[in-house]
């Protein structure tokens with residue numbers, strides 16, 4: 283999805299307003315016919331607090347691919363997360379806000395040569411692999427990298443399965459790849475997996491952590507300094523969902539298979555952090571009634587909105603999803619389909635927490651989220667980004 287990034291400031295809401303009243307105010311102003319998103323930073327803060335309570339042993343490396351907005355990256359950096367980057371561009375974006383390269387994992391197991399060179403140049407040394415080809419590329423371009431072998435363990439139910447593309451077989455392929463890495467003089471420091479995005483099969487984490495333990499032990503046997511377990515993503519993040527069951531399975535499995543606190547455990551949550559923070563408002567610009575041919579009664583009504591599968595709703599094309607519209611007001615005619623701008627808001631409590639936490643400063647905020655304070659209309663400075671719902 284493309285999001286317009288014409289308003290980088292985070293608007294501090296006073297106690298009489300909230301996300302919903304902000305959306306209503308913008309719609310009522312009549313100045314914003316184009317679709318827009320409101321990003322609620324306070325929601326991201328709550329998610330982080332939830333993570334710390336429920337998964338206390340696991341350092342989150344936010345998966346930037348899920349939503350690469352600078353505000354999201356800055357806020358998460360200020361809260362203390364690290365980052366999972368999948369490309370040179372994502373690495374640059376995260377570094378641009380002042381994140382230490384040692385707080386990044388380059389978690390794409392199949393990397394273009396130039397991206398590996400770039401990682402070496404900027405000091406992002408932690409990276410995943412799952413094939414011989416990747417090991418040879420890394421040997422040539424970044425032989426001192428700290429490697430994490432990605433194994434495959436698929437959830438029975440997920441919104442987006444990743445195992446067909448990434449992850450080696452932990453029993454058959456992993457030992458051979460590790461032997462090859464050893465003979466090339468490379469250093470493996472950990473094991474990773476991703477059970478599938480939007481995982482609805484909590485017990486799979488137990489299976490995956492058990493499989494990772496075996497690979498970990500094989501690495502120790504070969505003499506590698508194994509010290510990192512990366513449990514990937516898969517944590518749901520939409521409104522009303524819970525990570526309780528996954529957290530219970532993960533915490534128990536860590537106690538069983540990695541009781542040694544000397545092993546650093548990380549994860550790559552993406553949608554968990556941002557899915558519920560974003561709300562889209564689109565304009566209904568036309569409608570059509572469908573009638574029963576026999577008696578002429580209305581059987582259904584079709585509404586046309588100025589956003590779709592080539593914009594914010596593109597996720598519908600590749601994962602099962604249900605979108606529930608909430609009517610705001612009667613729409614006005616509209617003739618274009620621009621990409622949605624994002625208005626970012628935060629409550630006063632969140633503002634107090636973040637305003638002086640590196641890399642955030644007071645300059646990233648503006649007091650007030652009334653239409654008069656918001657640059658309404660179509661954004662001019664379009665960036666590539668993705669929002670998840």
Ligand SMILES: Cc1ncc(COP(=O)(O)O)c(C=O)c1O
Nearest residue numbers: 345479480515516550551552553
């Ligand atoms: C390597 C990797 N890490 C993390 C994520 C984020 O996953 P999720 O949004 O399910 O947490 C993805 C998603 O595609 C991924 O490919």
